[in-house]
Amino acid sequence: MGYYNLHLVFEGQGYVELDGERIPLTEGEGFLYPKGAEQQYGANPAQPWDVRWIHFSTAMPLPMLSSADESGVWLFSITDRRRLASLMDEMYTISSHFETRYEPRLSALLYELLAELAHNAVSLQDDAIPRHKQELIREAADLIRNRCSESWTLESMAALSGYSMYYFLRLFQTIMGRTPNRYLTECRMAVAKGLLVATRLPINQVAERVGFTQSSYFIRVFHSQEGMPPKAYRELYGSLA
Structure with missing residues (x-):
């Protein structure tokens, strides 16, 4: 896949496989795969997750992108998900009837979404x-x-x-x-x-x-x-x- 793959869990449970280990993810946690990465993830059948996700490409120099590029996947948690939900929902709405004139707004929403994650998400991998x-x-x-x-x-x-x-x-x-x-x-x-x-x-x-x-x-x-x-x-x- 030639894009970053971002998933955020709003309810339920799922998992990501990293270095042969299945890592559970629950409400308020998420993952970011880099471009071209082998991706293994899914929902927990007993408690299927409710996720919001986007595929994107950007040249923004953010630590979370570097972490994903270096480790194969970036795992994170975030407390306040309301703003992220609002941004992603608007992105979905625009994308459902996309026109070229909406590109500036879609780019602005992506920038704001990544900024929110950069400011407020806490890495689950970096101690x-x-x-x-x-x-x-x-x-x-x-x-x-x-x-x-x-x-x-x-x-x-x-x-x-x-x-x-x-x-x-x-x-x-x-x-x-x-x-x-x-x-x-x-x-x-x-x-x-x-x-x-x-x-x-x-x-x-x-x-x-x-x-x-x-x-x-x-x-x-x-x-x-x-x-x-x-x-x-x-x-x-x-x-x-």
């Missing part, structure tokens, strides 16, 4: 970093994302966790798969794209809304991230909103 530290870093990441329009420094971000700047940087990069500053930029670009598509705010006001003091720098960063300037992005996708 190198204690769970409480993983949760602390993800809580800090959520705060940064929700307040991405504010002025942030590495020092102020590290203060959210109580760790030193150096230790926070190492932990954040290991758990989130990118540096805090790169993560902040991605959050700002996600908000900016929404404003460009859904509003007619001038570019300089969009820049201010997402935390940039200079619109010229915002335009340069946006072009670097998205491959086109903000104006072109709005012209391409704004009419589809």
Whole structure:
């Protein structure tokens, strides 16, 4: 299969086979197979699972994708599944009567789904970093994302966790798969794209809304991230909103 295969268990039980061992999965747990992997999984006949699943391809540099690529499958758990269910249900609805003009929305939903997993899912395989530290870093990441329009420094971000700047940087990069500053930029670009598509705010006001003091720098960063300037992005996708 030339796609990643993501399954999330909402009810019941199932299993994944890894290195000859059958690993049980239950409510709130899931798995991610990489492209081209041999895949062995199924439902427990006694308590068949209710799962949501998607096949996808992406170039996003996420630790969970790397873990799947390296180990053959990534196993995880997640506490709050309501948001994931909502995102996947909307993806199913769009895909059931797919048209090319829906591609930007489908891509945005996939990005949000993977972001939710990256922020909130806990690996069932990696015990190198204690769970409480993983949760602390993800809580800090959520705060940064929700307040991405504010002025942030590495020092102020590290203060959210109580760790030193150096230790926070190492932990954040290991758990989130990118540096805090790169993560902040991605959050700002996600908000900016929404404003460009859904509003007619001038570019300089969009820049201010997402935390940039200079619109010229915002335009340069946006072009670097998205491959086109903000104006072109709005012209391409704004009419589809």
